[in-house]
Amino acid sequence: MKREWLAVMRDAGVPGRYRLRVQERLLVLEYATANGVRPASRRFGFTSRTIRRWRVRWRADGVRGLIPRYPARRRRRIPETLIDLIRHARVDFSYGSTRTQLWLWRVHRLRVSQTTIQRVVRELGLPRVKPVRKRRPRQLKLFERERPGDCVQVDVKFVRVGGQRLFQYTVQ
Numbered sequence: 001m002k003r004e005w006l007a008v009m010r011d012a013g014v015p016g017r018y019r020l021r022v023q024e025r026l027l028v029l030e031y032a033t034a035n036g037v038r039p040a041s042r043r044f045g046f047t048s049r050t051i052r053r054w055r056v057r058w059r060a061d062g063v064r065g066l067i068p069r070y071p072a073r074r075r076r077r078i079p080e081t082l083i084d085l086i087r088h089a090r091v092d093f094s095y096g097s098t099r100t101q102l103w104l105w106r107v108h109r110l111r112v113s114q115t116t117i118q119r120v121v122r123e124l125g126l127p128r129v130k131p132v133r134k135r136r137p138r139q140l141k142l143f144e145r146e147r148p149g150d151c152v153q154v155d156v157k158f159v160r161v162g163g164q165r166l167f168q169y170t171v172q
C-alpha cells in the first residue's frame with residue numbers, strides 16, 4: 001500500500017516536503033469514503049468542511065489536488081527598519097545575536113528573540129562574527145614587595161564573646 005502511494009505521488013510530482021501531508025490526506029479521504037465525512041472528521045481531528053474540500057480537489061486534480069496550497073515561506077512579520085538595525089549591529093559593531101538583542105533593547109527599546117536575529121543575519125548572508133580572544137587580566141601585584149615585611153596587611157574581625165564585643169586581628 002505504501003509503495004503504491006509513493007509511486008503515485010512520484011508520478012504526480014508531489015514535492016518531497018509535502019509527501020507526508022498528501023499521504024495523510026489520502027488516508028483521511030479513504031476513511032471518509034468508507035465511513036463518511038463526519039466519522040472521519042471525528043477520528044482524524046479535521047473539520048468536515050476541510051475533508052469535503054480535499055475530496056473536491058482530489059476528484060478534480062487527483063493526487064496533485066491534495067498538495068498544500070499555502071506558500072512554502074510565510075511573509076516576514078518584522079519591519080524593514082528592524083532588519084536595517086540588525087544589519088547595522090552586525091556589520092558596523094560586529095555584534096553577535098546576544099549582544100544585538102541587548103543593544104536593540106537598551107538603545108531602541110525593541111524586543112527581538114535571538115533566533116529571529118540569527119535567521120535575519122543568515123537570510124541577509126552576512127558574515128559570521130569572528131571570535132575575539134579575551135585578554136587575560138594582568139596579575140595585580142598589590143602585596144608583593146622586594147623584601148619581606150615591607151608591606152603588612154591587617155584584617156579585623158569583630159567577635160562577640162559573652163555579650164562583649166572583641167576584636168581579632170590577623171596580620172600577613
